[in-house]
Amino acid sequence: MSNQVEQLIRTAGQLANAGRWDEAERTWLEVRRLEPHNSKALFSLGVHALQRGELAPAIELLRSARSVAPADPVILMTLVNALARQGDREAEHEVIEATLALDAYFLPALLARANWMERYGRASAAATMYRNALKVAPPPSHWPAQLKPQLEHARDVVEHYSKALGEHLETKLAETRAALDPSVAGRWQEAAAIVTGRSKPFVSESNQLLVPRLPAIPFFDRSHFPWIGEFEAKTDAIRAELLAALQSQNDRFNPYIAYGKGDPVNQWRELNHSLRWSAFHLWRGGVPVQENLQLCPLTAEALALVPQVTIGGLCPNAMFSALAPRTHIPPHNGETNARLVAHLPLIVPDGCWLRVGYEKHEWKVGEVVVFDDTLEHEAMNGSDELRVVLIFDVWNPLLAPAERDMVRAMTAAVREFQ
Structure with missing residues (x-):
């Protein structure tokens, strides 16, 4: 990369940060003229087109950027967003899966996969994927601002799904539960809570001596x-x-x-x-x-x-x-x-x-x-x-x-x- 191109890239970034979008875009066009396959120029021009709602040109530019930098997660997730807006179901799914193939724990891609499942009628799978994404995410107090709305939505979907599944189990298992001995009924309430995601399994964790193979009984008779x-x-x-x-x-x-x-x-x-x-x-x-x-x-x-x-x-x-x-x-x-x-x-x-x-x-x-x-x-x-x-x-x-x-x-x- 020549010194001239490096200077133009810095200038384009400064112009964009100052909100001077038209000048920034002209600068990126100059970078592309000098280096037609510069991934930063292709990506940034794709973002400019996306901001204007020009989906087809944006996707073409973002795909070109991806071909130059196939492992750049920012390019990939921006392309996912553009394809979702265009309604290209299969292409969007392909890019999401390609992103997760690079990093199976990449939070934006996990959220994108769950959102794709939700939009295309796979409610149960979406709830499971949202739950997995929440496990990977930091505590709510440290949620990144750009992902916070998605993570809040994920939490809402998981809670709604867990509640609905719990109500379904209550109805379906009522007769079987009624036949249980009272001494074991509690464990099956807990089992249902674990299945629905409302609880986690609790195991014995001793700070000094753990005696293995003793049952983990919360309250003794x-x-x-x-x-x-x-x-x-x-x-x-x-x-x-x-x-x-x-x-x-x-x-x-x-x-x-x-x-x-x-x-x-x-x-x-x-x-x-x-x-x-x-x-x-x-x-x-x-x-x-x-x-x-x-x-x-x-x-x-x-x-x-x-x-x-x-x-x-x-x-x-x-x-x-x-x-x-x-x-x-x-x-x-x-x-x-x-x-x-x-x-x-x-x-x-x-x-x-x-x-x-x-x-x-x-x-x-x-x-x-x-x-x-x-x-x-x-x-x-x-x-x-x-x-x-x-x-x-x-x-x-x-x-x-x-x-x-x-x-x-x-x-x-x-x-x-x-």
Whole structure:
């Protein structure tokens, strides 16, 4: 490329940026006169023709530019746009597929393929393709301005399709679902949500020890825990000790999230070192907090009813967990699926909930709930009052006694090595 052509290309770009379109086009014509196969000139002249609505000349110029630069995605996607406006179904599809052959994850081409499917009557395939495009796209807050309308449309199409499919499944599966045992009905509600794209599969993700092949059960049936009834009967006594602690020992409630300087806080930024989520610890990391246990002797007696989870450096844990009004605990995962987490709700205003995996639970004062915290879970206090639950550890009942020994031995060996 000669110095004269390079200077003309720079000038054309400057003129276009200044909105002097006629002068820019004349400059591109001069570039083409000097270099008939200059891809930038062919492309830019094609864009000028497209802006005027001259589809046939625009497509001819863009095709010429493509022949010179067949892997230029900007040329290819501009040609797709021109062919779509012309209504050339087959040619448009060919260029979209050629673009994706160069990069199967190129977001504008994925959106173009979905749009082509939508326009030509392939609604189901279009919804699937739009969903794939949304997976490739950045978070909505970072959507590129030029793609934002298309991505918003993609989201709307996917939501409409998911809702329609969900309603169809509700109708078609009602009779079959009615025959299910209540103990397994929840998994099929979740299966339908995954099929329709309204949920993702939730699997156990342990920060320390993952015991393979244990079922990923969000909430465990009470029948696994014979101590629950007797434990719940002590709710009033435990609640009284909590209220006394809130009144006279408030300084013993410490921020539950307490990362040090330089530690990556990720989703915990808003709660780090904040009393919006605080804890009055009774046991912490396997160590009793004697001062607090002495202040709450009836709670300590109740906890003694629970077969203690002993995992060195990790369990048992027990605490009054206080969540301030309008506070959200973001999605996260626990340490090991060898143990489960139990909640005894003590102060629960309206608007409070716990989600574990797909299932959402609303606490009821005095009713213990046991869940696997290695499944993604989050909690919310949507009220204007304090919410408090007693949290404590229990063994996963699906582990045999010898396996519990193995959990203790393995974690001890890892810590010894470290």
